[in-house]
Amino acid sequence: MQPSEVVMTPRQVFLSVLMFGVAGLLLFMYLQVWFEEQRTGRVEKRREQRATSGWGPTHYLRPLPRIMTREKIQEYITNQNPKSHMPRDRKEKTENLLLHSEKPTRVLTETSHPQGEARALGRTTGSPTVKLTERHQGTNTLFRKFSEMKWPMDVRPLNKSLVSDGKWKRADATQEKRRSFLQEFCKKYGGVSRPQSHLFHMVSRIYVEDKHKILYCEVPKAGCSNWKRVLMVLSGLAPSADNISHDAVHYGKHLKKLDSFDLKGIHTRLNTYIKAVFVRDPMERLVSAFRDKFEHPNSYYHPVFGKAIIKKYRPNACEEALNNGSGVKFKEFIHYLLDSHRPVGMDIHWEKVSKLCYPCLISYDFVGKFETLEEDANYFLQLIGAPKELKFPNFKDRHASDRRTNAQVVRQYLKDLTRTERQLIYDFYSLDYLMFNYTTPFL
Numbered sequence: 001m002q003p004s005e006v007v008m009t010p011r012q013v014f015l016s017v018l019m020f021g022v023a024g025l026l027l028f029m030y031l032q033v034w035f036e037e038q039r040t041g042r043v044e045k046r047r048e049q050r051a052t053s054g055w056g057p058t059h060y061l062r063p064l065p066r067i068m069t070r071e072k073i074q075e076y077i078t079n080q081n082p083k084s085h086m087p088r089d090r091k092e093k094t095e096n097l098l099l100h101s102e103k104p105t106r107v108l109t110e111t112s113h114p115q116g117e118a119r120a121l122g123r124t125t126g127s128p129t130v131k132l133t134e135r136h137q138g139t140n141t142l143f144r145k146f147s148e149m150k151w152p153m154d155v156r157p158l159n160k161s162l163v164s165d166g167k168w169k170r171a172d173a174t175q176e177k178r179r180s181f182l183q184e185f186c187k188k189y190g191g192v193s194r195p196q197s198h199l200f201h202m203v204s205r206i207y208v209e210d211k212h213k214i215l216y217c218e219v220p221k222a223g224c225s226n227w228k229r230v231l232m233v234l235s236g237l238a239p240s241a242d243n244i245s246h247d248a249v250h251y252g253k254h255l256k257k258l259d260s261f262d263l264k265g266i267h268t269r270l271n272t273y274i275k276a277v278f279v280r281d282p283m284e285r286l287v288s289a290f291r292d293k294f295e296h297p298n299s300y301y302h303p304v305f306g307k308a309i310i311k312k313y314r315p316n317a318c319e320e321a322l323n324n325g326s327g328v329k330f331k332e333f334i335h336y337l338l339d340s341h342r343p344v345g346m347d348i349h350w351e352k353v354s355k356l357c358y359p360c361l362i363s364y365d366f367v368g369k370f371e372t373l374e375e376d377a378n379y380f381l382q383l384i385g386a387p388k389e390l391k392f393p394n395f396k397d398r399h400a401s402d403r404r405t406n407a408q409v410v411r412q413y414l415k416d417l418t419r420t421e422r423q424l425i426y427d428f429y430s431l432d433y434l435m436f437n438y439t440t441p442f443l
Helices: 010-051 070-078 128-147 166-189 224-234 246-251 263-272 282-294 301-313 319-324 330-338 370-383 407-414 419-428 430-435
Strands: 206-209 214-217 274-279 366-369
Touching (some): 166 366, 166 370, 166 430, 206 224, 224 246, 224 370, 274 370, 282 407, 282 419, 301 319, 330 419, 366 370, 419 430
Parallel strands (some): 214 274, 274 366
Antiparallel strands (some): 206 214
8 A cells, every 4th residue: 555545444434424414504504594585685676676666876756656555555564674774883693594402503603793703613412414404403393383473463452550650541541542553554454474574684673671571672763772771771781771871872782682582582572572662753753863864973874875875966076075975965865765776775764664663563562652752651661660760761862952853843854855855755654654643744
């Protein structure tokens, strides 16, 4: 035998084949998930192009039909795939290709961390092929069980046993009307037994507070900063909501989201925790988002959104504006919003509530409104048995000297738009207007 020749023993051959088999199985499962995400994205893109066909770089303000048919509303409710553009320093990708298990096994987890850290692969005991096969079968069973849940979920009566003060009668009556209205709207236009969107996307904006069994769906520009402060106090992370900074609320990663749990954890919490969503008049929310992100210095929104908006929608833009993205006008922002070929994606601050919280698939037990935020929030704290000294904060921690965005402020911004543009904004948010019973704005 020549020195250069290597003879493999049967054991070595077996181990080599086994390793190739495991690697192939992992690759196959990863590609399955990747192809499904790509397919969903293409379907959504085609649907959006059909809905706004004819909009292009020049004629991107083609009016949509003003009559919202039952079929069109039903399509909007059931076929949504929220892929909002989020700031890089806040973007979380916590979707597991396999579910967590109590038993040790090899789990490939894809996640992003602030410093780009990677989670190592767990070691296994026993045959990895058998473990992976069992895990894959268990995952399919759980996905099937979750997808076969009753959609929309049943609306449960509010547990009012912890409300002892009679002063909440008006708030209680208002709450029952809102819940009933939303439920009837979804019954009439929902018409769906199974969701069409990715399960983890559906719950990606929902925050979890396990101690008081709360699920809160975050709607930016509708009091979400102060709600996160309250959740931090309820979970024991802070003694008071008054001293929690804006950065600690949004960048501290203190609160858990529902999509960080496995399917069993999501299923259990959706069926046993009290689910709350707080909304706002869509036009006010839109103007508030514009003022916050584009009328003040911002190291993310100006270079990412501002530069792209100015480049596409401002003829003969100066070099300085193109370089720093500052000074976006409201009319330019609206052109971006209504353009089916946006130069940069959507953002959660002006995304529709129907795409953030899925209120016709996830039946919320409590529907609060920004317009009555303090009363609604404090009534909710009574319902969940929060400490009596905890009150919902009403301070404004960013741009405190600015006037709050209200109907009068909105009118000042809308006056620079054409009637067609105003109508198109309403059309864009029409589902939010309808399902939360907001008055149609004067256009």
